Amino acid sequence: MPDVTDPHAASGNRVRQHGRWWWFGQLLMTITACFFVFFGISLLIASYRLGDPFSFIMTFFAASLIILISAVMVMGFVSRMRRVMQIDRSMNDREVGDNKSGI
Numbered sequence: 001m002p003d004v005t006d007p008h009a010a011s012g013n014r015v016r017q018h019g020r021w022w023w024f025g026q027l028l029m030t031i032t033a034c035f036f037v038f039f040g041i042s043l044l045i046a047s048y049r050l051g052d053p054f055s056f057i058m059t060f061f062a063a064s065l066i067i068l069i070s071a072v073m074v075m076g077f078v079s080r081m082r083r084v085m086q087i088d089r090s091m092n093d094r095e096v097g098d099n100k101s102g103i
Contacts, residue, residue, distance in 0.1 A: 018084055026081050033073040040066035 040063045047059035 018088075023081075026077055030074060030077040030081075033070045033077065036070035037067055037074060040064075040070060 043059065043066065044063035047056055047063055050056045050059060
């Protein structure tokens with residue numbers, strides 16, 4: 001994805017534009033992480049049906065770890081997408097403001 005110089009940046013910082021494939025990848029990873037959250041929850045529920053205490057403990061902690069890691073991944077992907085949307089929205093607002101003042 002090409003880097004484009006933001007004409008509004010005073011220091012000449014480079015801003016990365018995100019295309020459709022980036023959004024598709026983020027959405028796919030978020031859906032996959034959500035699947036593992038639900039898988040971990042179902043594994044956690046199933047662990048209570050086990051009769052052996054050792055198997056219960058091992059399954060309980062494994063399911064908890066799956067849920068923890070997957071939930072953190074979902075929060076990370078969602079926050080990254082929100083941040084990019086806010087940056088894009090602010091850049092578009094600046095462009096619209098500059099176009100109105102330049103007319």
